Amino acid sequence: MKSIEKQIMEAFAKIRLEFYRKVFTRVRERDGSLSAMEVFSLEVIYALNKPTISRFARFIGISQSNATYKVNSLTRKGYLVRCPSEDDGREYTLELSDKFYSYTNMFEGDLNQIIGKISTELSKEELAAVAKALGIVSRELDAFSEK
Secondary structure, three states: OOOHHHHHHHHHHHHHHHHHHHHHHHOOOOOOOOOHHHHHHHHHHHHHOOOEHHHHHHHHOOOHHHHHHHHHHHHHOOOEEEEEOOOOOOOEEEEEOHHHHHHOOOOHHHHHHHHHHHHHHOOHHHHHHHHHHHHHHHHHHHHHHOO
16 A cells, blocks of 8 residues: 555646646647746636736746736736736736636646545545645645745
Protein backbone atom coordinates (compact mmCIF):
# COMPACT_ATOMS: atom_id res chain seq x y z
CA MET A 1 0.00 0.00 0.00
CA LYS A 2 1.26 3.48 -0.90
CA SER A 3 1.92 6.02 1.82
CA ILE A 4 -0.36 9.05 2.09
CA GLU A 5 2.55 11.27 1.00
CA LYS A 6 3.03 9.28 -2.20
CA GLN A 7 -0.69 9.23 -2.93
CA ILE A 8 -1.02 12.99 -2.47
CA MET A 9 2.06 13.70 -4.61
CA GLU A 10 0.78 11.33 -7.30
CA ALA A 11 -2.66 12.98 -7.31
CA PHE A 12 -1.16 16.49 -7.54
CA ALA A 13 1.18 15.38 -10.34
CA LYS A 14 -1.74 13.95 -12.31
CA ILE A 15 -3.79 17.12 -11.79
CA ARG A 16 -0.87 19.26 -13.02
CA LEU A 17 -0.26 17.03 -16.04
CA GLU A 18 -3.91 17.08 -17.03
CA PHE A 19 -3.96 20.87 -16.66
CA TYR A 20 -0.83 21.23 -18.83
CA ARG A 21 -2.22 18.86 -21.45
CA LYS A 22 -5.41 20.88 -21.68
CA VAL A 23 -3.50 24.18 -21.81
CA PHE A 24 -1.40 22.99 -24.72
CA THR A 25 -4.40 21.62 -26.62
CA ARG A 26 -6.05 25.04 -26.35
CA VAL A 27 -3.02 27.19 -27.15
CA ARG A 28 -2.82 27.76 -30.87
CA GLU A 29 -0.37 29.75 -32.93
CA ARG A 30 -2.76 32.22 -34.55
CA ASP A 31 -3.56 35.89 -34.20
CA GLY A 32 -5.39 36.66 -30.98
CA SER A 33 -4.73 33.28 -29.41
CA LEU A 34 -3.39 32.88 -25.91
CA SER A 35 0.14 31.86 -25.12
CA ALA A 36 0.74 29.28 -22.42
CA MET A 37 1.97 32.09 -20.13
CA GLU A 38 -1.24 34.04 -20.73
CA VAL A 39 -3.32 30.96 -19.84
CA PHE A 40 -1.33 30.59 -16.63
CA SER A 41 -1.82 34.29 -15.88
CA LEU A 42 -5.58 33.93 -16.35
CA GLU A 43 -5.63 30.89 -14.09
CA VAL A 44 -3.78 32.84 -11.38
CA ILE A 45 -6.23 35.74 -11.72
CA TYR A 46 -9.10 33.25 -11.49
CA ALA A 47 -7.64 31.63 -8.36
CA LEU A 48 -6.99 35.02 -6.72
CA ASN A 49 -10.68 35.91 -7.22
CA LYS A 50 -10.77 39.40 -8.73
CA PRO A 51 -7.38 40.67 -7.58
CA THR A 52 -6.02 44.14 -8.19
CA ILE A 53 -3.13 44.44 -10.65
CA SER A 54 -0.76 45.01 -7.73
CA ARG A 55 -1.96 41.85 -5.93
CA PHE A 56 -1.54 39.87 -9.15
CA ALA A 57 1.97 41.31 -9.62
CA ARG A 58 2.99 40.56 -6.03
CA PHE A 59 1.62 37.03 -6.18
CA ILE A 60 3.56 36.03 -9.28
CA GLY A 61 6.60 38.09 -8.32
CA ILE A 62 6.77 40.56 -11.20
CA SER A 63 6.85 44.33 -11.40
CA GLN A 64 3.67 46.39 -11.52
CA SER A 65 4.55 47.56 -15.05
CA ASN A 66 5.09 43.99 -16.27
CA ALA A 67 1.77 42.94 -14.73
CA THR A 68 0.03 45.91 -16.36
CA TYR A 69 1.49 44.86 -19.73
CA LYS A 70 0.13 41.32 -19.29
CA VAL A 71 -3.27 42.62 -18.13
CA ASN A 72 -3.50 45.03 -21.09
CA SER A 73 -2.75 42.21 -23.53
CA LEU A 74 -5.39 39.93 -21.97
CA THR A 75 -7.89 42.81 -21.94
CA ARG A 76 -7.25 43.55 -25.64
CA LYS A 77 -7.83 39.88 -26.46
CA GLY A 78 -11.13 40.00 -24.57
CA TYR A 79 -10.35 37.55 -21.76
CA LEU A 80 -10.12 40.06 -18.94
CA VAL A 81 -12.07 43.12 -17.78
CA ARG A 82 -10.71 45.87 -15.54
CA CYS A 83 -13.37 47.03 -13.10
CA PRO A 84 -13.00 50.00 -10.76
CA SER A 85 -12.34 48.84 -7.21
CA GLU A 86 -15.15 49.44 -4.73
CA ASP A 87 -12.57 50.11 -1.99
CA ASP A 88 -10.28 52.48 -3.91
CA GLY A 89 -11.45 54.18 -7.10
CA ARG A 90 -7.84 54.58 -8.24
CA GLU A 91 -7.38 50.82 -8.45
CA TYR A 92 -8.99 48.22 -10.66
CA THR A 93 -9.97 44.65 -9.94
CA LEU A 94 -9.33 42.07 -12.61
CA GLU A 95 -12.38 40.09 -13.64
CA LEU A 96 -12.53 37.29 -16.15
CA SER A 97 -14.80 37.80 -19.14
CA ASP A 98 -17.39 35.47 -20.60
CA LYS A 99 -14.86 34.77 -23.36
CA PHE A 100 -12.51 33.32 -20.74
CA TYR A 101 -15.22 31.05 -19.35
CA SER A 102 -16.20 29.86 -22.83
CA TYR A 103 -12.53 29.31 -23.77
CA THR A 104 -11.49 27.47 -20.69
CA ASN A 105 -13.34 25.14 -18.46
CA MET A 106 -10.28 23.06 -17.94
CA PHE A 107 -11.26 20.90 -15.04
CA GLU A 108 -14.81 21.45 -13.92
CA GLY A 109 -16.34 18.54 -15.84
CA ASP A 110 -13.48 16.20 -14.97
CA LEU A 111 -13.55 17.18 -11.31
CA ASN A 112 -17.31 16.78 -11.10
CA GLN A 113 -16.96 13.27 -12.49
CA ILE A 114 -14.22 12.43 -9.95
CA ILE A 115 -16.23 13.95 -7.09
CA GLY A 116 -19.27 11.92 -8.15
CA LYS A 117 -17.20 8.75 -8.13
CA ILE A 118 -15.75 9.55 -4.69
CA SER A 119 -19.23 10.32 -3.35
CA THR A 120 -20.58 6.93 -4.43
CA GLU A 121 -17.61 4.90 -3.19
CA LEU A 122 -17.07 6.45 0.25
CA SER A 123 -19.24 6.48 3.34
CA LYS A 124 -20.42 9.74 4.89
CA GLU A 125 -17.72 9.39 7.56
CA GLU A 126 -15.03 8.83 4.95
CA LEU A 127 -16.28 11.81 2.93
CA ALA A 128 -16.12 13.95 6.07
CA ALA A 129 -12.51 12.83 6.63
CA VAL A 130 -11.59 13.65 3.02
CA ALA A 131 -13.27 17.06 3.33
CA LYS A 132 -11.36 17.72 6.53
CA ALA A 133 -8.05 16.69 4.93
CA LEU A 134 -8.71 18.89 1.89
CA GLY A 135 -9.55 21.79 4.21
CA ILE A 136 -6.15 21.37 5.87
CA VAL A 137 -4.42 21.22 2.47
CA SER A 138 -6.24 24.36 1.35
CA ARG A 139 -5.37 26.24 4.55
CA GLU A 140 -1.71 25.25 4.32
CA LEU A 141 -1.51 26.24 0.65
CA ASP A 142 -3.01 29.62 1.56
CA ALA A 143 -0.21 30.05 4.10
CA PHE A 144 2.39 29.35 1.38
CA SER A 145 0.90 31.91 -0.99
CA GLU A 146 0.98 34.60 1.69
CA LYS A 147 4.74 34.23 2.25
